[in-house]
């Protein structure tokens with residue numbers, strides 16, 4: 154199986170300096186020196202246009218949605234629904250109503266496991282996951298397994314951190330669900346989404362894609378994938394936190410009971426029960442993150458404006474530069490986990506540096522304003538496989554350039570000095 158993300162034609166280059174200039178926070182200095190923000194796999198920075206869209210909406214159009222009859226409320230409802238349309242288009246959903254706003258990708262995956270799963274899975278049913286999943290695509294299934302007695306099976310990894318699909322037919326045999334990440338937040342591994350969806354369907358299983366790391370960095374087409382559900386978050390794609398999305402095939406969303414009950418998600422409530430509202434309101438109980446939805450829509454516009462093929466091409470170039478720079482400078486003293494080829498990985502570099510603890514590495518790098526993540530990255534099963542409690546992780550995005558990679562390498566050299574290597 155092969156991954157299907159490399160742009161088919163050379164994409165126009167991203168003007169990183171011009172892009173970076175749109176992010177106010179990146180103009181900030183600490184101790185008189187610039188910041189090198191290399192933690193975008195964790196959460197991304199926000200461009201002025203997203204900040205402005207949210208401020209403008211708050212200043213001019215903020216009101217409840219779906220409830221009140223006055224014009225201002227209608228305007229707010231229209232803006233909220235327009236944002237849904239933008240985000241839906243961004244992943245090529247066939248219709249805006251296939252896109253449910255959730256709190257984040259975690260909630261989106263919980264809707265699938267807890268609401269769809271509870272309604273459709275019973276004791277002995279099989280759900281297949283992979284060893285590289287984020288806890289958001291593990292724990293909800295564990296919860297369901299404990300409650301319902303479903304069986305979890307795991308697709309293993311190759312030594313270089315790709316999915317080992319040799320046993321896929323056996324693992325999928327009799328399965329009801331294959332739920333997997335399109336891109337690992339630890340290894341950067343890109344998985345063969347289209348082929349995995351096809352394999353799931355051939356086995357009679359649903360294909361659930363955790364697209365949280367994929368959508369911000371690659372052109373996404375949920376229809377071309379042939380997926381059944383896909384989950385992602387706004388905050389990793391230059392939008393605000395507090396909002397994410399679950400895309401689902403209409404008939405599956407229809408067949409999924411509500412996840413939370415309350416206002417906004419009902420068509421009728423009686424003393425003897427309730428009738429749920431149509432999709433997507435059925436899954437948006439209570440007052441939603443209205444202003445954040447506007448920001449999410451603005452982020453989709455911003456990313457579309459950059460061009461997702463250009464974004465991917467930029468990250469391939471920068472990741473290759475980082476791999477080459479770190480290998481040339483530190484040789485065997487640095488171990489970078491995950492696939493060697495940038496065709497099979499995104500801009501996420503998890504590494505072990507000499508025998509320094511990742512938290513020490515992160516702290517020393519912070520002295521030079523290089524922001525990286527150190528920890529288990531919410532992927533403890535994968536950490537156990539790597540034989541590490543934690544890794545240091547640098548991750549790249551549209552505002553990073555070679556200067557940031559050079560600063561990372563310099564700061565690692567500094568860590569060697571401090572710890573006496």
Ligand SMILES: Cc1ncc(COP(=O)(O)O)c(C=O)c1O
Pocket residue numbers: 194195257258259260287289290334336337338363365366386397531
């Ligand atoms: C692969 C993956 N899935 C799911 C999530 C959960 O995203 P959120 O915290 O926005 O719900 C993350 C967050 O890091 C992630 O990297």
